[in-house]
Amino acid sequence: MNFAFYGQADQHPLIRRLEGIADLSDEEKQAILALPLTVKVFEADTDVVREKDRPSDCCLIVNGFVCRYKLLPDGRRQIMGFYIPGDIPDLQSLHLHVMDNSIGTLVTASVAMIPHESLRKMLRRHPRLADILWRETLIDGAMLREWMVGIGRRTAYQRVAHLLCELQVRLKMIGLGKEDGYELPVTQNELGDALGLSTVHVNRVLQDLRGHGLIVLRGGALRIPDLKALWQVAEFNPSYLHLKES
Amino acid sequence: MNFAFYGQADQHPLIRRLEGIADLSDEEKQAILALPLTVKVFEADTDVVREKDRPSDCCLIVNGFVCRYKLLPDGRRQIMGFYIPGDIPDLQSLHLHVMDNSIGTLVTASVAMIPHESLRKMLRRHPRLADILWRETLIDGAMLREWMVGIGRRTAYQRVAHLLCELQVRLKMIGLGKEDGYELPVTQNELGDALGLSTVHVNRVLQDLRGHGLIVLRGGALRIPDLKALWQVAEFNPSYLHLKES
């Protein structure tokens, strides 16, 4: 369907993302640009990939927010990660053939499907890209671990604050979102599923954060008047994101 | 210090582990056997690697139990994984140069240090082994996600049961532990740190499990009279471990 649609290499979402964690040679950028992309648009609240699927493509987020989640037998849900443009949430499917979790949209999202075959061919030819994508999956794991610390040991208040901090850094890195805020198209219900909290409690915590002047949240727009203060409350330290500068 | 110490390939802990998730050619086994190992013994409750370290080796567990954990500013701890012989808990350090978590022993443990350089050389020469180790790190991530579902959404009772089920499968796979039980050299305090629970509550949950006849736990010896029953309570499904048979 679509291909070197991103005239400038730096507009390709994957290149933009990967440059946040590693340096890319021109040749490597060319290889990424040459990947065949089939862009699909998914409505809000739709599954892109489902648990037990055996995908033949990876999905690169081009636009919108998606999440990784699992369902429990009784229908409750645990969200295990939010993914933004440039992320490949099911990169694992390259080596884990059966999905052990689902990927679903939170809002309308454009997703570029990349055949495993094309990816594999690229990685064979550019082993350093293989290392970089491996690194990418490891960072995904690192985020998961930090998240887990939150759910296991932090109060709801800190947990929410921590998530907001993480998203700020990640969105800023890819050029969405600014120092003092960003668009957060996530319902309180979804936040609860992500943080292991009930919707009601998420609501109360958000009000606390508002009351303390740490955030201004209206509709989908989040403003953070004092980022440092929020970091402090959340005990947030971005080193686990393994950005290049760090 | 040490090398092809494991005369039979099948006694090399890494080979034994990897054969649980993939097939290895003779050549690949030889390559693994040729890896230089420096075996060190760590006492119980000692750090093998620490957060913020920049290791130049990976550590392969040869004997004993170790765990991955993070400390919070106030000293509380979250354990994010138990690792057993054949595991390389800091394989990530190959691509993530700064450790974002610590690895510590639970009991006296023998650990084989493998220089990054040797690993990298091996992976360059045997790209399929690179894929398999990548896969290995992805499985680590999958375990993490399942664990997270537990902490976020399951009751303490189910959480404990789930952990016991997971360890049973993993230990049996490498030849330790049997269908109906295994050695569990983990204190209730450590279980709590792993599951996001207090020691006291872990104790009460264990008594419940005992009361319901699901486990017999004395000293470090766990017996599971009816594995299926425990699986059911835990809602345990081993597919997330991505074993070969599945």
Added chain:
DNA sequence: CGAAGGCTTGATAGACCTCAAACACAGTGG
């Protein structure tokens, strides 16, 4: 205007935590 989805609020209940103390057991030393 009505419907639907999300947000907000109040009241109640329960899972789990904290504090505190007793108990059990292995290892140490006299």
Added chain:
DNA sequence: CCACTGTGTTTGAGGTCTATCAAGCCTTCG
């Protein structure tokens, strides 16, 4: 052989964070 110590387990009694239930409110959209 017996205190003595240290670590881990067990028990009890509050207390608190968070869930659940239930209802009202607000915005968006056809």
